[in-house]
Amino acid sequence: MSTLSLTSAFSLLLKRDLVLAYRRRAELVNPMLFFVLVTAMFPLGIGNDAKLIEAVGPGVIWVAALLAALLSLDSMFRSDYDDGSLEQFMLSAHPVSILVLAKILAHWLVTGLPLFIVAPLLAVLLNIPASAIPTLMLTLILGTPVLSLIGSVGVALTVGLRRGGVILSILVLPLYVPVLIFATDAVKTAIVGIPTTAQLSILSAMLVGSLVLAPMATAASLRISLS
Amino acid sequence: MTAAATNTAATYEAESLACIRDDRVLFEDLSFGIKPGQALVLEGRNGSGKTSLLRILCGIRLPESGKLLWEGEDIFRLGPEFHEHIAYLGHKDGSKLDLTPLENLRIAQGLGKASEGIDLDEALDQVGLYGFEDVPTRNLSAGQQRRLAIARLLVTDAKLWILDEPFTSLDRKGIEHMERLFEGHLNRGGMAAMTTHHRIGFKDEVQLVRINLSER
């Protein structure tokens, strides 16, 4: 098997998923809209107290990002499972983990990246100082791919189940805790003006680790779900 | 494949397979081999395990016990190297309805080995979908969608075709047409494992190996 045909299979699948997302582009804004709405609910629930809103801001944005990621996860393999495409992937002459990685990347580009784009707007809504916004953006660009990668294992394990959605959240949310902790901590540290290299390098390490391990675990899980 | 090869060991061998579903033994101690030019036809009542057996032959489902050997090597050890030799047509077509037939075939070809398999347009032509290459698959009829799924078999150079009820939603003419396609594959030294409710009208030179799962 030449590496050339492997990379072309990777890009073919990536392109396929992006084209599919584009043909249903009306659905593209939904995770972003959900992210904004959940964040907007918090000040309404907490009360109009600028100090308090500022204090909970980073946590609120990240919890909302977690929920938005969780909500969009189900679509990662669902339609491919329903129409039989997933079986064909399993029977591909290429390693399934590479194909899975292409699908996760496409999914993140469609559902994770939009969160990154609207984040500055939400930061303004929650009184997060402008000096901390770059750090917030950095945590999102490092953290949301980890959410997609870890989540892919959970989706792969639940894709064949009729009521997979609730179980998926039980499986995945505890595993999201480290990302939540280090990301919000980075933003809080940035607000008081202390360097955040430690938190950001831990987030990068988590990204690298999950990039290596998650596709394999997802491929193995898909094989089990389809058997 | 030379004539000598057909007389020696089978290319794909199953040794004492067993399958259990929901505590029920569907079959056990099932052994057979498929040689180039042969088609394995599975028969049996509904629920006798035909689909399960085909999925086991693909390597999607694990047998409860037993071995599967492709050219003498365990298929689970071969992994993707085994998959480049097979093409599977299941109950579900495996096509994306939002993509055009041409786009669907391009992906099918990309998933297989970099192949000298036939040209995509020609594959569409062979299954009678010429002129539909740019229509969204969603707008095709059920029979046309099945034809597209069959076209997928043609675009890689898989030797073994595993076909689960390939004639579903096809009309009589369509069925005859597809039978000629399958025959062509077998005459070129290809192999097939299939289930069908339809009486197969292959010509005599095709060797059929029948296994009835209900009468064992």
Added chain:
Amino acid sequence: MIIRFFHQMGSPRYFYSVAGKMIPWFMTSFLITLLVGLYYGLFVAPADYQQGESYRIMYIHVPAAWMSMFIYVVMAVSGLISLVWRIKMTEVVVISSATVGASFTFLALATGSLWGKPMWGTWWVWDARLTAELLLLFLYLGIIALHSAIEDKRVAARAVSILALVGVVNIPIIHYSVEWWNTLHQPASITKFDKPSMDMSMLVPLLVMAISFKLYYGAVVLMRARAEIVERERNTRWVQEMVEREVK
């Protein structure tokens, strides 16, 4: 050698009879160590100079917390074995461990909360250990939920094995992140083991309790495994012969 041992133990019939002989031994030694441990812990060991008598709940809390981690690791290792070698009996160990592990985790949380009341004045404090334990409970519950959602129990066992492996890779990261989070938000609350060395008279009962809990776990896994074997193999001849003998 080791693989052969596993394969022999992997034969359900052999495992069933060996497990049947082992359970009484596990149970009696569990009861003995439990009584000894509780007696020394509750009556013989001296009272703590800071916390008085209330620290004695430690003799349940700490071994339960140890068990919660220990069982998770055992579960993940058996998961790995059943994925790689497809051995039926380790699949059984995985799922029977999950419920016992969840119970010990819950016990650790409940006793921790009871202990927290005299120490901190509230039932719950977001202390690093308790929080990590709570997350561990969620991981266990996820495994149980996934197992009960998948109908084919062999598929379920393999799915759960993967999940246990993913969990075991994540647990150190979760622990580390919770420690990090805790030191930032609540500097230096009273930790339960701030004394570098514990007096022998306190440590020995603690270790006896830890052994006792492990014996209990062993007994429960064996019992559940036997039940699971009969359930799974109910169509085989040896189970049917055994049932006929029982009926007579």
